[in-house]
Amino acid sequence: MKRILTVLAAAVLAAPAFAGAAATAVTTLNGAGATFPYPVYSKWFDEYHKVKPDLQINYQSIGSGGGIRQLTEKTVDFGASDGPMNDEQIAKAGGAVIHVPTVLGAVVPAFNLDGVTDLKLDGAALAGIYLGTITKWNDAALIKLNGGAKLPDMPITVVHRSDGSGTSFCFTDYLTKVSKDWETKVGKGPSVNWPVGLGGKGNEGVMGLVKQNPGSIGYVELIYAMQNGVAYASMKNKSGKFTKATVAGVTAAAAGVKMPADYRVSITDASGKDAYPISTFTWLLIYPQNPEGKGAVIKDFLRWMLKDGQGMAPALGYAPLPASVKAKVAKTVETIK
Numbered sequence: 001m002k003r004i005l006t007v008l009a010a011a012v013l014a015a016p017a018f019a020g021a022a023a024t025a026v027t028t029l030n031g032a033g034a035t036f037p038y039p040v041y042s043k044w045f046d047e048y049h050k051v052k053p054d055l056q057i058n059y060q061s062i063g064s065g066g067g068i069r070q071l072t073e074k075t076v077d078f079g080a081s082d083g084p085m086n087d088e089q090i091a092k093a094g095g096a097v098i099h100v101p102t103v104l105g106a107v108v109p110a111f112n113l114d115g116v117t118d119l120k121l122d123g124a125a126l127a128g129i130y131l132g133t134i135t136k137w138n139d140a141a142l143i144k145l146n147g148g149a150k151l152p153d154m155p156i157t158v159v160h161r162s163d164g165s166g167t168s169f170c171f172t173d174y175l176t177k178v179s180k181d182w183e184t185k186v187g188k189g190p191s192v193n194w195p196v197g198l199g200g201k202g203n204e205g206v207m208g209l210v211k212q213n214p215g216s217i218g219y220v221e222l223i224y225a226m227q228n229g230v231a232y233a234s235m236k237n238k239s240g241k242f243t244k245a246t247v248a249g250v251t252a253a254a255a256g257v258k259m260p261a262d263y264r265v266s267i268t269d270a271s272g273k274d275a276y277p278i279s280t281f282t283w284l285l286i287y288p289q290n291p292e293g294k295g296a297v298i299k300d301f302l303r304w305m306l307k308d309g310q311g312m313a314p315a316l317g318y319a320p321l322p323a324s325v326k327a328k329v330a331k332t333v334e335t336i337k
Contacts, residue, residue: 029295030058031068033080035202036167036221037282040103040316041080048301055297058289063202065164065190071097073283077294079285082166083173083190084264096335099263100284100302100331103318104254106221106245107170108232110225112210113137113152115320120145121317122236123178123269123277129156129217131181132196137215145236152215159209159218162199164190170280171219174268178277198208219278223317239273249276250319259325289337302333 017212038061060066064081071079082105090097109126111119125141128134134141137151139184161168172188186192198213200206206218207228217233222245225232234242243249253270269277286298306329310320321329 016334027055027216027294029055029057029077029294029297029301030059030075031057031067031078032062032070033082033285034064034082034166034282035061035104035204036105036107036165036170036280037080037083037318038203039223039227040313041316043312043316044305047309047312048304052300055301057301058183061202063161063163064166064169068093068164068169071287077290078298080283081285082224082280082282083169084262084283085285093124096288097287098286098332099322100286100332101263101281101325102284102305103313103320104250104267104281105318106222106250106276107167107174107219107280108222109217109226109235109244110207110210110220110230110232112214112230114214116151117231119231119233120147120236120242121233122178123175126235127175127179127182130160130175130195130197131179131185132158133181144318154215157213158194158197158214159200159213159216160194160197161201161219163201165202166190166280166282167203167219167221168192170268170278173266174278177269188255221317226317228233229301235277237273237275237277238269238271239275241273243274245274245276247317247319248302249274250279251322252276253279254281254319254322254325259328263329286336288335289327295337299333299336302336303330304335306330 041059057266066082067081068081068085068089070076084099125145135156137156138153142151169190172192175182198209200209203224204222207220207224210216210218234244236242252272253267253275256271257265257267259265267279306326313320
């Protein structure tokens with residue numbers, strides 16, 4: 001009898017622990033895609049977990065191409081991309097994918113040039129570097145853009161993405177708008193046949209190669225250059241003004257955009273004297289119908305992202321959504337099932 005009572009007492013003491021475990025069961029959302037917004041997404045997912053401890057959001061920063069692929073294969077609950085899916089990709093994914101704009105960011109030409117911290121470029125020069133027609137830092141076109149400044153007599157090592165990338169889409173979309181040679185010889189897309197250069201995986205990989213190779217230049221999202229202390233060029237915009245990538249410059253690029261109903265829009269080479277020309281929205285890719293009740297969980301996170309998450313963006317080098325876009329997105333979020 002004593003033994004039986006001991007076992008019953010142990011069971012009673014254990015019961016609240018099991019009840020607590022059941023009450024705090026964790027729901028998991030899995031996502032994958034763009035490296036461009038990874039710093040702000042990582043911050044958001046950590047902060048939202050503090051608000052909702054019973055929700056864990058796992059995100060693989062594998063590039064926009066990987067995010068679109070995994071969303072299409074339905075191995076993740078959401079994808080992420082800096083280049084909107086095209087009609088063919090949407091059809092392959094089942095014909096219904098909601099593009100949810102989250103923040104805006106800038107793609108910058110980061111460079112590693114001893115003794116040079118201030119570099120000016122325009123679209124033609126940047127296209128020439130990536131086409132392989134401008135091969136040395138003291139090329140006459142670069143000297144002229146920089147007001148006769150002395151640039152080193154050394155080869156330019158070009159770095160680009162090796163994976164399918166929304167950052168590449170933004171970058172090549174810009175080059176296509178400002179260079180006929182680029183438009184006809186290479187074109188735009190998340191993956192292109194690069195005429196020259198070394199390939200790095202993700203923004204992290206490109207940044208690593210730029211840091212390791214004196215005389216190099218590579219395109220990365222602004223925060224990657226800022227966090228690594230690497231210099232990045234000012235770009236001549238459509239109005240003829242040299243602009244350094246800033247939150248204000250990205251906001252200016254989005255100011256005149258007419259947002260379509262499906263949110264698939266380009267803001268590269270935007271008008272406006274303060275607009276930074278290599279700017280883009282970045283998107284979460286969501287199915288309108290979600291299995292296992294996850295639609296409600298995704299919807300709650302997106303509501304928080306619009307209300308509280310936007311204020312965290314500027315400290316990480318991203319521009320929050322314009323008020324008019326945020327209001328439009330809020331209505332779209334409510335359609336997720």
